[in-house]
Amino acid sequence: MGLKGKLISSVEVKCGGHLVHDIFHAKPHHISNICPSKVKSFEIHEGEAVDVGSIVEWTYNDDGKDKKIKEVIEAVNHETKTITWKVIGGDLLELYDSFTVISSFDHHWTTWTFLYEKKTEDTPEPLALLGFIIHVTKDIDCHLLK
Numbered sequence: 001m002g003l004k005g006k007l008i009s010s011v012e013v014k015c016g017g018h019l020v021h022d023i024f025h026a027k028p029h030h031i032s033n034i035c036p037s038k039v040k041s042f043e044i045h046e047g048e049a050v051d052v053g054s055i056v057e058w059t060y061n062d063d064g065k066d067k068k069i070k071e072v073i074e075a076v077n078h079e080t081k082t083i084t085w086k087v088i089g090g091d092l093l094e095l096y097d098s099f100t101v102i103s104s105f106d107h108h109w110t111t112w113t114f115l116y117e118k119k120t121e122d123t124p125e126p127l128a129l130l131g132f133i134i135h136v137t138k139d140i141d142c143h144l145l146k
Helices: 017-026 028-034 127-145
Strands: 003-012 039-046 055-062 065-077 082-090 096-105 109-118
Touching: 003 127, 017 028, 017 082, 017 096, 017 109, 017 127, 028 039, 028 127, 055 082, 055 127, 109 127
Parallel strands: none
Antiparallel strands: 003 109, 039 055, 055 065, 065 082, 082 096, 096 109
């Protein structure tokens, strides 16, 4: 059995967390235009929008290599501006038995929570991925402030 872990990071957003939530919930296909060097594409495989039960796939650049992550949307709470994404396919599952991302958007904060189970003790903590999503969040914030 792997080792369970949890990483949480909050990043200040000057445009307002509700606007960042709107991008991830209603306009995630725009993210590849906002930060094309980081996010290559976004596709909805099942469902019509980012809503509970939808299956989505991201292609992103990780240190010069294109990687994929396929997720099912487990929960969306419009009042608390929270989205729960469970990874069901892609490169992350080579290292982790399970991986869930919870995005939470507050007045001036965006919080990312990673819940995961590593396959082995030698599997690294997903710090690089957390740094990546923080940079994407900052790029979105800058874009929305223009």
